Amino acid sequence: MVNSLVKLVYLLNVRSETLDYDLSDDLLALQDVARRFAADEIAPHARDWDRNADIPRDIVAKLAELGFLGIFTPTEYGGCGLGDLGASVIMEEIARHCGATALMLDAHNALCSAHIIRAANAEQKAKYLPCLARGDYLGAWCLSEPGCGSDAAALTTTATLNGDQWVLNGSKHWITNGHYAGVYVVMAKTKPEGGARGISAFLVERDTPGFIRAKKEDKFGMRASDTVGLTFDDCRIPKDALCGTLNEGFIDAMKVLERGRITISAMSVGLARGAFEESLGYAKQRQAFGKPIFEHQSIQFMLADMAMEINAGRLLVHKAGILSDAGKPSNIEASMAKLFTSEMATRACLNAIQIEGGNGYTKEFPVERYMRDAKLCEIGEGSSQVQRIIIARHMLDI
Ligand SMILES: Cc1cc2nc3c(=O)[nH]c(=O)nc-3n(C[C@H](O)[C@H](O)[C@H](O)COP(=O)(O)OP(=O)(O)OC[C@H]3O[C@@H](n4cnc5c(N)ncnc54)[C@H](O)[C@@H]3O)c2cc1C
Structure with missing residues (x-):
């Protein structure tokens, strides 16, 4: 009996160590900084940025001052050296007020810088990472092409070695x-017959001859984040612009995407939280049939579901982040977090519009923007269908 009790106490202690749902004091302080910044510097302007389809450069400089352009970058290169949990905390707070600013940070940190941190050699890291962390320029990450997105290994951009230069041809x-970046991580075929094992990554600088940027896309949501097509027309880059091992670039790209899904999930949680907080405030003020609409049970039920799903989503994101930071497998957790939170965010935003009625349907109120922004999270960095495929394939092994 005593022995069983000792075992039980031991098990409870182990569980309380491993199931710690509180953020550390450092992460709480980081959350507070990000929350204040988003409320003071982003929230008042996000609607105009959406309307003008642009994020002003001075906000990028302010984000750099906070260290948010070097979230993952090791401190030796001037970054914060945070992991995926820390990044999730920042991304949720920024997305709470502006999905487009969060998407800009996501592509810069979780795709471009993360690929360089993972795969680049020491000289490349020393050359690019401090500039990216300081905000001298933004970073972009180029996998998708006009002919392929989900089936990314089918990309057709080529890189051919010619003397001491690689020659790039194709489109992204x-x-x-893509419009503002100073450095681009570009995936290209280096062994066309090799399929996914014939793709390499290259670091391409903005002003390289033969590198052409198209005009910004006119998008449904995430309008302030710039999205462009790129063309490489006999674009010559130095031989040492290869980033990582020849023909192994697709593996690095998939690993980068795996972790990136944690960050984009946190964005979804932030957008859902924005929709929830805005519509809760509205429901407490707006009167219908002699009382605040919050007192109508069907409105309460929508808000209760939103609150529950946001909490559930955040737990999935944080679990994936904690596993990834501990160096444990987190691929399935990241896919589950991405799938659940992105679809949850769209639901939450649609409910928020419903709660706000006609007002919610106008651009005077932010929830329609959150809804347009949230929809991207179901498409980018592996669509919902792709996440379901990843999760289902994993079941073959269990
Ligand atoms: C705003 C925005 C920003 C982006 N930023 C970047 C970036 O910085 N870098 C980058 O490289 N890419 C970027 N992308 C591209 C993005 O990653 C792709 O849009 C995404 O991977 C989907 O690819 P696709 O659009 O070509 O759709 P497709 O692959 O053509 O898919 C179309 C539909 O078919 C479904 N589908 C495809 N295959 C299957 C299957 N096997 N089973 C079931 N359904 C399937 C998809 O889920 C989707 O619903 C961005 C996209 C957007 C819209």
Whole structure:
């Protein structure tokens, strides 16, 4: 009996160590900084940025001052050296007020810088990471093409070695930060017969001859985030612009995307929280049939579902972040977090519009913007269908 009790106490202690739902004091302080910044510097302007389809450069400089352009970048290169949990905390707060600003940060940190941190050599890291963290320029990450997005290994951009230069030819599509970036991680075929094992990554600088940026896409949501197509027309880059191992670039790209899904999930949670907080405030003020609409049970039920799903989504995101930060497998957790939170965010935003009625349907109120922004999270960095495929394939192994 005593022995069983000792075992039980031991098990409870182990569980309380491993199931700690509180953020550390450091992460709470980081959350507070991000929350204040988003409320003071982003919220008052986000509607105009959406209308003008642009994020002003001075806000990028302010984000750099906070360290938010070097979230994952090791401190030796001037970054914050945070992990996926820390990044999730920041991304939720920024997305709470502006999905487009969060998407800009996502492509810069979780795609471009993360790929360089993972795969680049020491000289490349020393050359690019401090500039990216300081905000000298933004970074972009270029996998998708006009002919392929989900089936990314089918890309057709080529890189051919010619003397001491690589020659790039082909097109990329939907590239976030593509208009403003200073450095681009570009995936290209280096062994066309090799399929996914014949793709390499390259670091391409903005002003390279033969590198052409198209005009910004006119999008449904995430309008302030710049999205462009890129063309490489006999674009010559140095031989040492190869980033990572020759023909192994697709593996790095998939690993980058795996972690990136944690960050984009946190964005979804932030957008859902924005929709929830705005519509809760509205429901407490707006009168119908002699009382605040919050007192009508069907409105309460919508808000209760939103609150529950946001909490559930955040737990999935944080679990994936904690596993990833501990160096444990987190691929399935990241896919589950991405799938659940992105679809949950769209639901929450649609409910928020419903709660706000005609007002919610206008651009005077932010929830319609959150809804347009949230929809992207179901498409980018692996659509909902792709996440279901990843999760289902995993079941074959269990
Ligand atoms: C605003 C925005 C920003 C982006 N930023 C970047 C970026 O910075 N860098 C970058 O490289 N890319 C970027 N993308 C591209 C994005 O990653 C792709 O749009 C996404 O991967 C989907 O690819 P696709 O649009 O070509 O759709 P497709 O692959 O053509 O898919 C179309 C539909 O078919 C479904 N589908 C495809 N295959 C299957 C299957 N096997 N089973 C079931 N359904 C399937 C998809 O889920 C989707 O619903 C961005 C896109 C947008 C819209």
